[in-house]
Amino acid sequence: MSKNKAQTSIRKALISAVMLVTALCLSLSISISTYLDVKEQKYLILNKLNILTEIVAYNAQITVLFDDRKTEEERLKSFESIPLVKNIHIYSVDELSGKAVFFTSFNASKTPPVPIKVDSIAELKHPRVGNDYVELIKPIIYENEIKGYVYIRGGLERLNAYINKKILIDIVLTLFVLILVYFVAKRIQKRIADPIDELSVLLQDVSKNHNYEARAKKTNISELNQLASSLNIMLTRTQKQIARHEKDKQEIKQLNQSLEEKVNQRTIALREANQELLNTLERMHQYQNQIVESEKMASLGQMVAGVAHEVNTPIGLGITGSTLLRDKLAEINIGFEQKTLTSTQLKRFIDDGIENLDLIYRNLNRAAELVSSFKKVAVNQDGEINSHVNVNGLLHDVVLSMRSEMQFKNPIVTINCDQDLAIETKSGPLQQVIQQLLSNSVIHGFHDNKENQITLNVERSKNELIIHYADNGVGVDKTIKNRIFDPFVTTKRGEGGSGLGMHLVYNLVTHALGGSIVCVDQNQQGAHFMITLPFSEEA
Numbered sequence: 001m002s003k004n005k006a007q008t009s010i011r012k013a014l015i016s017a018v019m020l021v022t023a024l025c026l027s028l029s030i031s032i033s034t035y036l037d038v039k040e041q042k043y044l045i046l047n048k049l050n051i052l053t054e055i056v057a058y059n060a061q062i063t064v065l066f067d068d069r070k071t072e073e074e075r076l077k078s079f080e081s082i083p084l085v086k087n088i089h090i091y092s093v094d095e096l097s098g099k100a101v102f103f104t105s106f107n108a109s110k111t112p113p114v115p116i117k118v119d120s121i122a123e124l125k126h127p128r129v130g131n132d133y134v135e136l137i138k139p140i141i142y143e144n145e146i147k148g149y150v151y152i153r154g155g156l157e158r159l160n161a162y163i164n165k166k167i168l169i170d171i172v173l174t175l176f177v178l179i180l181v182y183f184v185a186k187r188i189q190k191r192i193a194d195p196i197d198e199l200s201v202l203l204q205d206v207s208k209n210h211n212y213e214a215r216a217k218k219t220n221i222s223e224l225n226q227l228a229s230s231l232n233i234m235l236t237r238t239q240k241q242i243a244r245h246e247k248d249k250q251e252i253k254q255l256n257q258s259l260e261e262k263v264n265q266r267t268i269a270l271r272e273a274n275q276e277l278l279n280t281l282e283r284m285h286q287y288q289n290q291i292v293e294s295e296k297m298a299s300l301g302q303m304v305a306g307v308a309h310e311v312n313t314p315i316g317l318g319i320t321g322s323t324l325l326r327d328k329l330a331e332i333n334i335g336f337e338q339k340t341l342t343s344t345q346l347k348r349f350i351d352d353g354i355e356n357l358d359l360i361y362r363n364l365n366r367a368a369e370l371v372s373s374f375k376k377v378a379v380n381q382d383g384e385i386n387s388h389v390n391v392n393g394l395l396h397d398v399v400l401s402m403r404s405e406m407q408f409k410n411p412i413v414t415i416n417c418d419q420d421l422a423i424e425t426k427s428g429p430l431q432q433v434i435q436q437l438l439s440n441s442v443i444h445g446f447h448d449n450k451e452n453q454i455t456l457n458v459e460r461s462k463n464e465l466i467i468h469y470a471d472n473g474v475g476v477d478k479t480i481k482n483r484i485f486d487p488f489v490t491t492k493r494g495e496g497g498s499g500l501g502m503h504l505v506y507n508l509v510t511h512a513l514g515g516s517i518v519c520v521d522q523n524q525q526g527a528h529f530m531i532t533l534p535f536s537e538e539a
Contacts, residue, residue: 014192018185019178026177030170037166041159045134046127048084049154053138056088057150060140064092064148069104076106083158086111086133089151090140091118100149117151124151132156195219199228206235213239314363321359328352389427391465392417395456398434409442411452411471421458423465423535429512430533436505437469437529445473445527460535467531468520476519476527484519509533 056076063072072090079085088106093099100118107113117124117137124137133153140148198217205211215235216228332349335341395415406413438454446452457468476484483489485506509517515533 014189015182015185018181018188022181023174023178026174030174034163034166034170038159038163041162042129042134045084045154045156045159046129046136049127049134049136049152050138052079052082052085053136053150053152056090056152057138057140060090060150061142061147064090064103064140065142067092072104073106076104079106080108083108084154085152086155087114087151087153089114089117090148091116091121091151092148093146103148111155114153121149130156132160192221192224195221195224199224199231203231311367314366318360318363318367321356321363325353325356325360328356385426386424387427389423389425389430391421391423391458392419394427394431395434395458398431399438402435402438406438406442408449409446409452410449411441411446411454413438413454413456415456415458417456417458418460421460421465423533425533426512429508433505433508433513433531434469436501440501441471441473441527445471445475447474463535465533465535467533468528469531470526470528472526475525481519481521485517 059075060072062068063075076088076090079088085106086108090103090105091100092103094101100121102116102118105113117135121137124135127134127136133155135151135153137149137151139146140150198219202214202216206214213235215232218225218228328349332341332345335345392415395417399413399415434456441452441454452472454471455468457470459466459468480489484502487503489502506517509515509531513533515531517529517531520528520530
């Protein structure tokens with residue numbers, strides 16, 4: 001149950017409004033006036049202190065130059081008649097060290113001395129104003145050389161007393177004006193509120209007794225006359241409306257009866273349509289799951305074909321090297337049997353044999369690495385058991401397994417990841433996600449094989465692992481950016497694109513890995529995806 005709002009009368013509201021506006025205007029006017037006055041007084045004080053400082057600096061040229069402290073002390077005593085000046089320090093510049101040292105000082109009566117300000121010369125070149133003081137430093141210049149410094153500290157007691165006195169006068173003036181406004185507002189509200197009370201009594205009578213024949217009287221206030229005229233018109237129309245309302249009741253009663261019958265018919269039809277829609281959605285989900293599985297198998301088939309192509313190259317080179325080594329060995333054998341073998345032939349055979357064996361070893365080792373990376377990538381993608389995964393190694397293995405598929409666009413893949421970063425997660429789904437993103441960049445992002453770049457930046461926070469995947473291709477079309485993770489969304493419709501790649505990525509990240517993926521819009525070239533995974537580091 002809602003609480004009733006606080007109520008007030010127009011009499012109180014009128015007086016409160018007048019008093020509030022008057023108080024705000026007075027406060028604003030007095031505040032601005034006081035602020036400007038105080039600002040001007042402070043400006044005059046600072047200006048006066050500047051002038052006094054320059055006078056002292058000018059007079060102290062000779063005394064500092066000839067180290068005449070006594071004359072300068074007698075001269076500074078003349079400032080006793082200036083209440084503004086509280087403390088004066090004069091510093092001379094040591095000719096050997098070039099540093100300012102104390103020369104002489106002046107302290108006004110009943111004013112304690114202040115510490116030496118040698119370390120604050122740079123800060124006090126501009127006046128520093130406190131609550132009850134102002135201080136500044138000016139250099140003593142003789143023949144364009146600084147011979148010393150003058151420090152003056154002035155008191156703001158008189159300014160503060162002036163401010164307090166002005167505030168007190170402003171408060172008294174404000175109270176007087178508010179009292180005067182209060183009595184004026186009382187007379188105004190009585191003249192306005194009485195006719196309003198009469199209208200209120202009339203409305204209460206209409207509301208309680210349904211006396212719609214009553215009419216409001218004219219007053220001596222034009223606005224209230226307009227209100228009374230509008231009220232009379234409303235009462236007249238209400239009378240006519242009540243008569244029409246009684247007539248409409250019968251018509252509405254008849255319409256309700258026919259409407260109930262129509263509602264029942266439409267409800268039955270809507271229920272049947274909803275059931276048909278549910279059946280259609282269930283069939284669509286079945287078809288979607290089948291297509292997603294087909295997409296997984298097609299991705300795996302492409303990867304197997306690519307790895308087979310990559311493995312054939314080093315094995316072919318190994319076979320070529322072994323065949324060449326066999327031919328050389330046959331030549332050496334003939335020469336040995338015929339006793340025509342020379343040391344030069346044997347030396348050349350040894351060199352060629354070492355070179356061919358190195359070639360065979362490198363290519364067989366290359367084939368073994370490809371098969372090993374393929375075994376790591378082609379693990380069971382549907383397993384639900386977490387394993388200890390080195391993220392840097394997994395990313396490099398995926399890139400290695402995709403090498404043949406990416407060689408037509410020849411992108412430079414940069415992986416920025418801590419080599420020792422390891423987490424507990426499902427390696428299969430994570431590998432498939434990276435494969436699909438790389439495949440999308442090659443198929444959709446790059447138009448040629450020039451200056452293509454892919455960057456994988458891996459960051460870790462307290463509870464999350466964040467993978468930034470970015471390329472410098474054509475980027476994501478604005479027309480599908482908001483729907484990129486929806487099924488069957490593709491820019492290669494009719495060119496072999498199914499539109500399920502990014503939908504599969506979304507499902508793997510959100511369901512299999514329990515994370516999230518977003519398409520980052522940074523108004524820059526290329527596509528940028530941010531994958532966030534729950535971080536669970538093995539003990």
